[in-house]
Amino acid sequence: MKYVDEFRDPELVGSLAAELDAVVSRPVRVMEVCGTHTMSIFRHGLRSLLPEELQLISGPGCPVCVTSAGHVDAFISMAQLDNVIIATFGDLIRVPGTHSSLDRVRADGARVEVVYSPMDGLTLAGSNPDKTVVFLGVGFETTCPGIAATILEASRRRLDNFCVFSAGKIMPPPLRALMQDPELSIDGLLCPGHVSIITGTGAYRFLADEFGISCVVSGFEPTDVLRALIMLVRQINEGRADVENAYSRVVTEEGNKQARAILDTVFELEDTPWRGLGVIARSGFGIREEFAPWDAVKKLDIIVQDVPEPKGCRCGDILKGLCLPPDCPVYGKRCTPLNPIGPCMVSSEGTCAAYYKYTM
Amino acid sequence: MKTILLDHGSGGRASQELIGELFLRYLDNPILHRLEDSAVLESQTGRLAFSTDSYVVDPIFFPGGNIGELAVNGTINDLAMRGANPLCLSLGLILEEGLPVADLEKIIASIAEATKAAGVPVVTGDTKVVPRGKADKIFINTSGIGVVEPDCEITADRAREGDRIILSGSLADHGITILTRRAGLEVTGELKSDTMALHTLVGQLTRELPGAVHTLRDPTRGGLAPSLSEIAAAANLCMVLAEPAIPVRPTVAAACELMGLDPLYLANEGKCVALVAAERADEVLALMRSTREGSEAAIIGQVTAEYPGRVVLKTAIGGERLVEPLSGEPLPRIC
Numbered sequence: 001m002k003y004v005d006e007f008r009d010p011e012l013v014g015s016l017a018a019e020l021d022a023v024v025s026r027p028v029r030v031m032e033v034c035g036t037h038t039m040s041i042f043r044h045g046l047r048s049l050l051p052e053e054l055q056l057i058s059g060p061g062c063p064v065c066v067t068s069a070g071h072v073d074a075f076i077s078m079a080q081l082d083n084v085i086i087a088t089f090g091d092l093i094r095v096p097g098t099h100s101s102l103d104r105v106r107a108d109g110a111r112v113e114v115v116y117s118p119m120d121g122l123t124l125a126g127s128n129p130d131k132t133v134v135f136l137g138v139g140f141e142t143t144c145p146g147i148a149a150t151i152l153e154a155s156r157r158r159l160d161n162f163c164v165f166s167a168g169k170i171m172p173p174p175l176r177a178l179m180q181d182p183e184l185s186i187d188g189l190l191c192p193g194h195v196s197i198i199t200g201t202g203a204y205r206f207l208a209d210e211f212g213i214s215c216v217v218s219g220f221e222p223t224d225v226l227r228a229l230i231m232l233v234r235q236i237n238e239g240r241a242d243v244e245n246a247y248s249r250v251v252t253e254e255g256n257k258q259a260r261a262i263l264d265t266v267f268e269l270e271d272t273p274w275r276g277l278g279v280i281a282r283s284g285f286g287i288r289e290e291f292a293p294w295d296a297v298k299k300l301d302i303i304v305q306d307v308p309e310p311k312g313c314r315c316g317d318i319l320k321g322l323c324l325p326p327d328c329p330v331y332g333k334r335c336t337p338l339n340p341i342g343p344c345m346v347s348s349e350g351t352c353a354a355y356y357k358y359t360m
Numbered sequence: 361m362k363t364i365l366l367d368h369g370s371g372g373r374a375s376q377e378l379i380g381e382l383f384l385r386y387l388d389n390p391i392l393h394r395l396e397d398s399a400v401l402e403s404q405t406g407r408l409a410f411s412t413d414s415y416v417v418d419p420i421f422f423p424g425g426n427i428g429e430l431a432v433n434g435t436i437n438d439l440a441m442r443g444a445n446p447l448c449l450s451l452g453l454i455l456e457e458g459l460p461v462a463d464l465e466k467i468i469a470s471i472a473e474a475t476k477a478a479g480v481p482v483v484t485g486d487t488k489v490v491p492r493g494k495a496d497k498i499f500i501n502t503s504g505i506g507v508v509e510p511d512c513e514i515t516a517d518r519a520r521e522g523d524r525i526i527l528s529g530s531l532a533d534h535g536i537t538i539l540t541r542r543a544g545l546e547v548t549g550e551l552k553s554d555t556m557a558l559h560t561l562v563g564q565l566t567r568e569l570p571g572a573v574h575t576l577r578d579p580t581r582g583g584l585a586p587s588l589s590e591i592a593a594a595a596n597l598c599m600v601l602a603e604p605a606i607p608v609r610p611t612v613a614a615a616c617e618l619m620g621l622d623p624l625y626l627a628n629e630g631k632c633v634a635l636v637a638a639e640r641a642d643e644v645l646a647l648m649r650s651t652r653e654g655s656e657a658a659i660i661g662q663v664t665a666e667y668p669g670r671v672v673l674k675t676a677i678g679g680e681r682l683v684e685p686l687s688g689e690p691l692p693r694i695c
Binding site for chain 1: 543544545604610613614617620622667670672673674675676677678679680681682684688
């Protein structure tokens with residue numbers, strides 16, 4: 001496959017792995033922020049090629065994983081309303097709330113449709129004029145411009161049976177919160193590739209400047225990740241804290257201004273709960289007042305409850321990189337991909353799911 | 361007759377009309393023709409294999425086939441995976457009121473074509489019609505009976521350390537075709553189901569190379585990963601796959617990449633995976649490749665004792681990872 005195979009070339013991977021091995025001279029702890037990194041690293045068996053002294057810790061960058069149980073409960077209660085159709089990305093379907101999940105209420109008769117684009121929600125609304133379609137807006141800076149554009153389109157068409165429940169989030173505030181956590185000890189960050197396409201590499205400058213953390217933006221293919229790790233370990237070795245870009249074929253310093261303008265038109269930042277991390281100030285995309293007719297919270301009068309984390313589950317600590325999935329008392333026992341307790345197990349990009357699926 | 365009505369399942373005149381004008385017209389043979397309550401088969405010598413499967417695929421028509429031929433080939437393949445020579449099938453239809461008769465006719469015609477091509481007749485059948493909304497257009501159940509030669513033993517627990525793992529052709533064609541259709545994704549390039557009966561291929565293997573094949577599976581729903589996991593568990597051995605050796609068509613690989621799906625977990629409807637004694641692997645591969653069904657066969661891995669009960673993938677980039685059985689339906693990702 002063109003533009004994919006080149007980045008999975010075994011010879012190139014072999015020489016990059018050898019180079020990485022040569023630059024790692026002491027124990028190094030690196031956090032890969034993004035869930036797609038976690039999955040790619042596991043799927044390609046990259047871990048088995050990394051030097052033993054390089055420890056990778058998975059960060060809070062899986063949008064499904066950090067969606068709070070209170071939000072999932074709200075999704076479920078909306079799905080149970082008469083005349084509501086839920087339109088959602090597939091990986092939210094099995095996420096456990098407090099008592100149920102979308103796939104369970106679907107089995108009980110709720111209408112929950114898996115879509116591939118928020119715009120599919122508009123089509124659903126068009127073909128079900130007597131129902132209200134609620135799109136579950138979960139994602140980061142990468143996904144949310146598409147959701148914002150959908151709200152703009154709904155408003156242009158004056159579609160009154162479509163709305164969005166926005167649980168969208170931005171990446172920098174939780175990274176700041178993590179850096180301020182005295183328990184966390186990491187040497188460098190592998191910064192997300194997709195998010196950076198929108199935000200630009202400038203968004204991580206504060207991590208280097210204020211916290212002295214070495215940062216490299218990385219793509220998702222094996223050679224991307226290895227190259228970024230080599231750059232990151234070199235920075236760490238040299239005692240530098242900089243933001244470098246190893247994904248320059250798509251990521252720029254300033255990012256995608258047009259996408260950010262659409263985000264700004266539709267959303268405003270609000271305080272929002274993150275699973276495992278608690279409420280983080282100005283980290284969520286709330287829908288602006290002028291788009292209230294398309295805001296599910298207002299349209300359907302939804303109240304998001306504050307829900308405690310499930311007992312025994314250490315997803316919060318795992319998201320912070322404080323422990324690995326096998327350290328969690330419920331991992332692999334009560335908590336498996338078929339019966340997930342914590343969100344890190346249910347999403348295909350969750351750290352626990354990746355460990356469970358791919359580790360021997 | 362334009363659409364299926366509840367009357368067509370009543371057992372009365374409308375049912376007779378459907379049987380006469382549609383089912384017998386396409387599927388007629390001396391045993392079915394009698395329309396008795398059960399088919400009586402001539403006495404068979406040897407051990408009988410018996411299998412059943414239900415087909416509820418949506419969409420019912422897809423590139424490369426439809427639910428009808430899937431129901432024929434699927435059950436024939438289940439019989440063949442034990443080394444059985446399939447003799448005959450039953451055909452149970454559950455129709456949703458309002459199904460266009462033209463659609464049913466298309467499906468029955470392709471069942472007729474598939475059974476004729478396979479040489480495995482439908483000898484008994486049943487039709488029920490349920491009210492609109494109580495089923496999705498058409499559900500099909502087929503059961504099949506086959507005969508297993510006396511010295512033929514093909515089971516999961518016969519897998520041995522050192523066995524080679526041979527796949528009869530490209531992976532994931534059926535699964536990705538159905539999923540892209542369902543998602544309404546237009547993928548350029550040719551994606552089509554691989555639905556195909558494999559009993560002729562298996563018959564040739566068991567006749568010409570007796571004893572060479574230890575285990576056979578058709579990696580249908582759930583794909584290759586769970587099939588191999590089952591064998592690994594039954595034999596308490598480790599299945600080690602070489603990712604670059606696994607044949608996946610470029611279009612299928614691209615569609616999987618796009619949707620965030622793994623070809624190891626997608627359905628196949630015309631492929632088998634064979635565990636073969638190492639010293640006979642080349643002969644088996646050559647024989648498979650000489651057939652239409654197995655022309656793209658490849659050795660994709662081997663059986664070891666390293667991680668008993670597990671499937672391990674040596675990845676294309678030279679890494680190694682576990683292949684887990686399967687947890688729930690494959691779900692497309694957010695980003």
